[in-house]
Amino acid sequence: MRAEVGLAATGDLVERLAGHQVIVCCGSGGVGKTTVSAALGVAIAAARDTPVLVLTIDPARRLATALGLGSIGTRPVTIPPARLRRAGVAPRGELAAAMLDAKSEWDRLVERHARSPQVRDRILANRFYQGISTAFAGSQEYVALEAVYDLHASGRYGCIVVDTPPSRSALDFLEAPDRLTDFVSARLLAWLAGPSRIGLRAMGFAATPFLRMADRLLGGEVLEELGAFVRDVEGLYEGVRPRAAAMYDLLRSPKTAFTIVTTLDPQPFAEAEFFCAKLREYSIPLRAVVVNRVLPDSLLEPGAVAAATTLAGDPGVAAWMSAELDEPVPPPVPRRLGQAFLALHALAARQVAQVGRLGGLGRVPVVRLPLADREISDLESLGQLARWLLDGVG
Amino acid sequence: MADLGRYGARGDVIESLLARRILFVTGKGGTGKTTIAAALALVAAASGRRVLCVDVDAKGDLARAFGAQPMGFEPRLVQTGVSALALLPEESLQEYLRIFFKLPRFARLTPLVRVLDFVAIGVPGTREMLTIGKIAYEERRREGERPAWDVIVVDGAATGHMLPQLQAARSMMDLTRGGMIHSQTEWVDRTLTDPQRTLLAICALPEEMPVVEAIELHDRARAEAHVAVGVCFLNATFPVPVTASDTAVLERLAAAHAPAAAARLGGDVRPVLEGAAIARRLHDDDRRQAGRLRARLGIPVLEVPRQFGTRPGLETTRAVAAALMTSPA
Numbered sequence: 118m119r120a121e122v123g124l125a126a127t128g129d130l131v132e133r134l135a136g137h138q139v140i141v142c143c144g145s146g147g148v149g150k151t152t153v154s155a156a157l158g159v160a161i162a163a164a165r166d167t168p169v170l171v172l173t174i175d176p177a178r179r180l181a182t183a184l185g186l187g188s189i190g191t192r193p194v195t196i197p198p199a200r201l202r203r204a205g206v207a208p209r210g211e212l213a214a215a216m217l218d219a220k221s222e223w224d225r226l227v228e229r230h231a232r233s234p235q236v237r238d239r240i241l242a243n244r245f246y247q248g249i250s251t252a253f254a255g256s257q258e259y260v261a262l263e264a265v266y267d268l269h270a271s272g273r274y275g276c277i278v279v280d281t282p283p284s285r286s287a288l289d290f291l292e293a294p295d296r297l298t299d300f301v302s303a304r305l306l307a308w309l310a311g312p313s314r315i316g317l318r319a320m321g322f323a324a325t326p327f328l329r330m331a332d333r334l335l336g337g338e339v340l341e342e343l344g345a346f347v348r349d350v351e352g353l354y355e356g357v358r359p360r361a362a363a364m365y366d367l368l369r370s371p372k373t374a375f376t377i378v379t380t381l382d383p384q385p386f387a388e389a390e391f392f393c394a395k396l397r398e399y400s401i402p403l404r405a406v407v408v409n410r411v412l413p414d415s416l417l418e419p420g421a422v423a424a425a426t427t428l429a430g431d432p433g434v435a436a437w438m439s440a441e442l443d444e445p446v447p448p449p450v451p452r453r454l455g456q457a458f459l460a461l462h463a464l465a466a467r468q469v470a471q472v473g474r475l476g477g478l479g480r481v482p483v484v485r486l487p488l489a490d491r492e493i494s495d496l497e498s499l500g501q502l503a504r505w506l507l508d509g510v511g
Numbered sequence: 512m513a514d515l516g517r518y519g520a521r522g523d524v525i526e527s528l529l530a531r532r533i534l535f536v537t538g539k540g541g542t543g544k545t546t547i548a549a550a551l552a553l554v555a556a557a558s559g560r561r562v563l564c565v566d567v568d569a570k571g572d573l574a575r576a577f578g579a580q581p582m583g584f585e586p587r588l589v590q591t592g593v594s595a596l597a598l599l600p601e602e603s604l605q606e607y608l609r610i611f612f613k614l615p616r617f618a619r620l621t622p623l624v625r626v627l628d629f630v631a632i633g634v635p636g637t638r639e640m641l642t643i644g645k646i647a648y649e650e651r652r653r654e655g656e657r658p659a660w661d662v663i664v665v666d667g668a669a670t671g672h673m674l675p676q677l678q679a680a681r682s683m684m685d686l687t688r689g690g691m692i693h694s695q696t697e698w699v700d701r702t703l704t705d706p707q708r709t710l711l712a713i714c715a716l717p718e719e720m721p722v723v724e725a726i727e728l729h730d731r732a733r734a735e736a737h738v739a740v741g742v743c744f745l746n747a748t749f750p751v752p753v754t755a756s757d758t759a760v761l762e763r764l765a766a767a768h769a770p771a772a773a774a775r776l777g778g779d780v781r782p783v784l785e786g787a788a789i790a791r792r793l794h795d796d797d798r799r800q801a802g803r804l805r806a807r808l809g810i811p812v813l814e815v816p817r818q819f820g821t822r823p824g825l826e827t828t829r830a831v832a833a834a835l836m837t838s839p840a
Contacts, residue, residue, distance in 0.1 A: 145540065151720075180719075384823070385541065418779065420777070421783055442763055442768070454760075456751045457749075458786035460749070461789055462786070488789060
């Protein structure tokens with residue numbers, strides 16, 4: 118793991134990223150993305166004299182508690198500087214955290230863009246609305262963007278670190294504006310929202326096989342009701358479209374830095390590669406890669422492998438240890454120690470095999486964070502991760 | 512779930528799962544649910560069952576887990592005794608219309624797929640119903656005198672999408688009061704909510720979030736979808752239980768006897784000590800999370816050791832299948 122890719126000093130990463138106003142952390146689920154995002158926020162608050170906000174999507178409860186996020190609602194909560202200092206981080210700027218609440222963000226979107234209070238109330242009360250606002254692919258990503266856009270536009274924070282939703286490819290996050298405009302502008306909707314489908318029938322459209330089939334499948338009542346709903350929702354489009362375009366511009370601009378968080382396990386790593394390709398497709402530059410939970414190089418040392426092999430398999434080793442230490446050492450003890458090392462060695466060797474592929478992600482700073490000695494679930498361990506980001510490891 | 516004794520031997524638990532007609536395997540992304548679903552299918556086939564394995568999100572992971580080419584909508588033999596299929600949206604729809612409504616296959620269904628796609632956005636459960644509809648169809652299909660499949664193992668949606676899928680039939684019954692879909696949903700709902708026929712298996716990792724999600728899904732599956740949860744797989748546990756006293760022995764050796772140890776063991780023991788510390792951390796996480804799951808869920812929690820040194824794909828699937836049949840020491 119000695120082969121360095123990109124910058125060696127992790128502090129450079131924080132310096133580089135701190136220049137951007139929005140930092141989007143992407144990556145597969147289970148790589149510690151939420152934790153790394155939070156640590157990055159802590160590190161930037163320590164490095165720069167600017168208010169920093171960490172916008173997280175679905176933090177583990179203990180991490181949420183550590184950040185002071187008790188209740189739901191996308192309202193930022195400032196972390197008391199004294200708490201940060203106790204956790205070993207001296208903040209120069211303010212650090213706040215917020216947790217995205219997709220449902221209330223959708224309600225806000227409706228309130229903002231509805232043509233009239235009557236339309237707004239009709240939408241919010243519609244029985245399809247719940248389904249639309251939660252089930253539709255990319256909806257969480259879209260409102261996350263809305264929230265980022267608003268928070269950025271408010272000028273309240275110099276830097277916003279965004280933990281993206283744990284969607285498999287994080288692709289939805291990029292396509293979210295397209296999807297929504299696509300959704301609202303679909304010709305299909307125009308069809309459903311037509312003055313009246315009874316009118317359509319009169320014009321002979323009833324003969325079309327799929328209109329007939331849709332009726333048979335779902336029952337006319339449902340389609341009529343959906344049609345009325347769509348007419349109301351359509352009005353949102355006028356407001357949503359320019360906002361979506363502006364959000365997309367913000368994502369593509371140099372104000373925003375995309376960062377990939379991954380581990381060296383084959384599956385998340387493959388997703389990181391896939392995501393890189395997608396960013397290139399969208400002409401969005403990747404600014405940094407954070408490799409989380411890297412095992413130490415010492416696990417690869419040939420001498421240690423030899424020692425572990427002896428411990429695991431040499432039938433006389435327990436007796437020798439007993440004599441050497443002058444205490445009884447039961448045979449399972451050296452066996453467990455040796456086997457544990459060899460298992461970790463196999464993992465570390467597999468990680469090294471992936472390191473060679475890091476360069477393929479792009480010519481960007483790559484930072485490796487070691488596997489922490491315990492699960493990151495409080496401000497203290499988060500502070501340790503932030504110090505690693507700032508000062509480098511070990 | 513009285514027949515799935517909490518302290519029963521591992522083989523009995525697996526056997527009891529595979530005695531069901533449909534087994535949904537779910538879990539947070541990255542918990543290895545595809546590998547576990549594929550491994551369960553191999554175990555079922557090894558006991559002489561005819562198994563169908565279904566890939567719900569059709570991203571090709573299940574095919575890779577069997578070392579097979581990408582799968583289609585029609586079942587295809589991928590391993591001895593195991594057939595597999597992938598649910599593709601357009602084909603699911605074609606098939607659904609053909610099976611349930613005796614409609615001829617359309618050359619191009621894209622416009623209708625788009626209509627239904629939209630409807631699926633507005634009517635929760637439409638898309639899920641197509642998924643569940645196909646699974647339920649395969650469950651009922653017979654070859655001669657006997658069912659076509661002894662057991663169907665579904666590599667299900669990730670946790671967040673699993674409940675809508677399981678509740679699809681009920682949602683559809685509530686929403687589509689007049690349509691033809693309505694009349695098809697009742698028996699699907701009956702199959703899914705019968706614990707003798709359908710069980711859910713939840714996968715977790717020994718980490719905070721996957722465990723929290725597993726517990727939430729367990730509670731909601733019972734309360735909201737009325738689907739019984741049969742087992743929780745705690746995947747990727749560390750296979751060697753290193754204790755604090757083990758580490759202490761090695762510490763004493765490294766501190767006062769380093770040269771002798773290096774000579775006798777053939778190398779430096781200090782990295783082994785470092786490894787022991789990491790192993791302990793991982794083992795402690797395993798114990799804590801397994802304890803939480805066992806205390807909180809009234810179902811068997813089976814630990815599946817992390818696979819070292821096996822290549823992703825069939826090799827790993829086989830190793831996991833072997834681990835499923837072997838009780839830990």
